[in-house]
Amino acid sequence: MNNSETQQAIDWSLTTWEGSRREQYRRWSQLTLREILLAQEEMQKLAEKLNPVVSKECND
Numbered sequence: 001m002n003n004s005e006t007q008q009a010i011d012w013s014l015t016t017w018e019g020s021r022r023e024q025y026r027r028w029s030q031l032t033l034r035e036i037l038l039a040q041e042e043m044q045k046l047a048e049k050l051n052p053v054v055s056k057e058c059n060d
Helices: 003-009 017-029 033-059
Strands: none
Touching: none
């Protein structure tokens, strides 16, 4: 794929904050309830792993 084709393949409407948010809503709306719950569980685990790092940095 050359540069011209790459430029044409990019959906520039998704590169704004509003466009990005719309795309996130669109993708989430296509997930099943099970997939949403699994994704939220994964996000919770990640938040718990990152929490000690953030707390430690705030105390320094």
